[in-house]
Amino acid sequence: MSESAYPRGLAHVGLTVPDLDEAIDWYCDVLGFSHVKGPDEITADEGYGGRQAANLLGEFETMRFAHLATGNQIGIELFEFTSTGAHSEPDPTRAGLxxxxxxxxxxxxxxxxxxxxxxxxxxxxxxxxxxxxxxxxxxxxxxxxxxxxxxxxxxxxxxxxxxx
The missing domain is CATH 3.10.180.10 (2,3-Dihydroxybiphenyl 1,2-Dioxygenase, domain 1)
Structure with a gap:
């Protein structure tokens, strides 16, 4: 690991949502984020993007995703998978975001x-x-x-x- 004289920046955070189009509208309308790109769709193992996504994310059939940006240029990447189910209650005592x-x-x-x-x-x-x-x-x-x-x-x- 290289030494750095400054803190590294944060590029984006990824969130899975059950309805991508609705979530894009909600995050832009309610929180004021900017819609940067998407929605785009990828099928696992189909083409370069599909092979890359399957390698990075594991098993899925298809997914849709979009990129948003906050006022200080932190990205929010929203994902919707064909298998996305209902949300579970967040548990701050468990490791992870x-x-x-x-x-x-x-x-x-x-x-x-x-x-x-x-x-x-x-x-x-x-x-x-x-x-x-x-x-x-x-x-x-x-x-x-x-x-x-x-x-x-x-x-x-x-x-x-x-x-x-």
Whole structure:
């Protein structure tokens, strides 16, 4: 592994959804992400893309996918497989990805918008640091069961301005 004088960037996060077209609309309309590419469809083991996808993702018949981008150029890659079933409840105690965090200075407003558009704002709005109402957060679910955290400020701004 090479040494780096800077942190590596994050290119994208992949999410599986049961209805790709609906999810593209939801993430763009509700969270304000940009639709970059797709939907595209791949059949496993068919052509270069199908062989590549089967090697990377394992067994599947066909899949559709699309690329979105956040305001700070982090990609969201949405996948729909012919075998995509209903969502399971996220379990933060299990190893692996369990939420996305989006930035919005109006945490309560975005949480209400998520609620109004088929998601679920299920937690309270919290001060990230006790007795400091400038920095807030809350948790929601998208309509597909994926956990969404909403921060009032960027991660760097929140933690670089605090004493260790």
């Amino acid at each position: 369990f939420h996305l965090c989006v930035i919005d200075p109006d945490v309560e407003g975005l949480a209400a918008r998520i609620d109004e558009h088929g998601g679920d704002h299920y937690s309270e709005v919290w001060e990230i640091f006790e007795d400091d109402d400038e920095y807030t957060l809350t948790y929601c679910k998208d309509p597909y069961g994926n956990l969404l955290e909403i921060y009032s400020h960027s991660h760097e701004r929140i933690y670089s301005n605090r004493d260790a």
